[in-house]
Amino acid sequence: MFNLILFGPPGSGKGTQSDKLVGKYGLIHLSTGNLLREEIAEKTPLGIEAKSLMDKGQLVPDEVVIGMIDSSLEHHKDAKGFLFDGFPRTIAQARALDKLLELKKTGINTVISLDVGEEELIQRLLNRGKTSGRSDDTDEIVIRKRFAVYNNETTPVAEYYKKARKFQSVKGEGTVDEIFETLCRVMDKKMKQ
Numbered sequence: 001m002f003n004l005i006l007f008g009p010p011g012s013g014k015g016t017q018s019d020k021l022v023g024k025y026g027l028i029h030l031s032t033g034n035l036l037r038e039e040i041a042e043k044t045p046l047g048i049e050a051k052s053l054m055d056k057g058q059l060v061p062d063e064v065v066i067g068m069i070d071s072s073l074e075h076h077k078d079a080k081g082f083l084f085d086g087f088p089r090t091i092a093q094a095r096a097l098d099k100l101l102e103l104k105k106t107g108i109n110t111v112i113s114l115d116v117g118e119e120e121l122i123q124r125l126l127n128r129g130k131t132s133g134r135s136d137d138t139d140e141i142v143i144r145k146r147f148a149v150y151n152n153e154t155t156p157v158a159e160y161y162k163k164a165r166k167f168q169s170v171k172g173e174g175t176v177d178e179i180f181e182t183l184c185r186v187m188d189k190k191m192k193q
């Protein structure tokens, strides 16, 4: 199995690059953002609770997203690997993921972080907001709140994987194809190790 975490701030291109990477490497794409938006679209109790938090730029409780990942892993027992996109976002989520993978006798192979400057991120998210209908992308105050949450709660996750010597950063600015090429170079190297 090969398990990758694509890491980075909101709007850094995790979703965009994940779609391309899973096509090339045959991994199962697990995006907690997408899973939550599906719950919202179906108006489930979980979705209704998640929407009120996401609209304010806050994180959904750890136990909710960990539960979603647990059932997705169970659902794809024969996968040759997973690409985790937007998860883990807290230390508690990172620890829970390690435990879940350990139970399946596997682990995280590598974490690749997309580095993008804050002003570029804001422009990307506001642009997406014009067409996506995502309420967390239309208001600059909410976007800035998401960055604050990222800096406070998610950047410690980078330290967690740095300590485990699994963390690597790549430049996340440039065209989508240029960034994809860089990611593929890193992936090809890691898969040979």
Ligand code: B4P
Pocket: 008, 009, 010, 011, 012, 013, 014, 015, 016, 017, 032, 033, 034, 036, 053, 054, 057, 058, 059, 060, 061, 065, 085, 086, 087, 088, 089, 093, 124, 125, 127, 128, 136, 146, 172, 173, 174, 175, 176, 179
């Ligand atoms: P997510 O759905 O994970 O999304 P994201 O961080 O906003 O975006 P991403 O980095 O995937 O950007 P994308 O490729 O789309 O999170 C949304 C919310 O869900 C969170 O705020 C939180 O509330 C909740 N949530 C999710 N996971 C959670 C968890 N584990 N725990 C708790 N809460 C959780 O790119 C953004 C835009 O940039 C797109 O429009 C794209 O077209 C554009 N773009 C991409 N690459 C580009 C490039 N190279 N140049 C120019 N534009 C580019």
